[in-house]
Amino acid sequence: MKLARGLALAAAILAGCANVAPYQRGYLAREAMALDPNPGMARALEKTYSAKEAASGGASVGGGGCGCN
């Protein structure tokens, strides 16, 4: 029963996977596939976030809180 449940779960998860062949990487090169399609906007948002939350560097770099960076 446990095995069947595991298999069902695996089938559900594996169905979401797709092989991307080397010659299909044009799909990965699309703007929408980027981790951060708009780096300028993300930088501005991060700056606002760290100012409002008083958490400088909280989004990426360690440290912050002491106001010394």
Added chain:
Amino acid sequence: MRRLLAAMLIAGSQAALAVEAGAPAPEIAGPRLDAPGQSISLSSFKGKVVYVDFWASWCAPCRISFPVLDSLYRGDQSRGLVVIGVNKDVTVADAKKFLAKLPVSFPLVGDAGDAAARAFDVKTMPSGYLVDRKGVVRKVHRGFTPETGAAIREEIDALLKEPS
């Protein structure tokens, strides 16, 4: 149960075998990108030396390979060399943008259904297959550096000297 799992894994992987030197070249046929309305097929070039190049606009080394392949084609076309560029872009517009910057004179073919890429089982972009006058793949080049260009030049010269 184990067999079922193995079957699932095999079904998920790609079963095609990569084309290596010594194997007969699979067929490539499709509409030409550079000449609308015309089509092209690899088998129609039997008796000629053909360099099949899989390329795309998102492939950085293709920016090095295109000028080299074009100069090879221009130089040795009269001796019986054909270069076929198989495009792997998602949209034709991407390919056209690339070609506006790096124009070439050799024929280009689209491969929308991935049939050609799957038949050759392309492992790297760009991949080049040097096919002799009898239709046999004699050399496979995966990736492209300036040294690759020099090597291809010599290999083509040797193959052109072979009788058809």
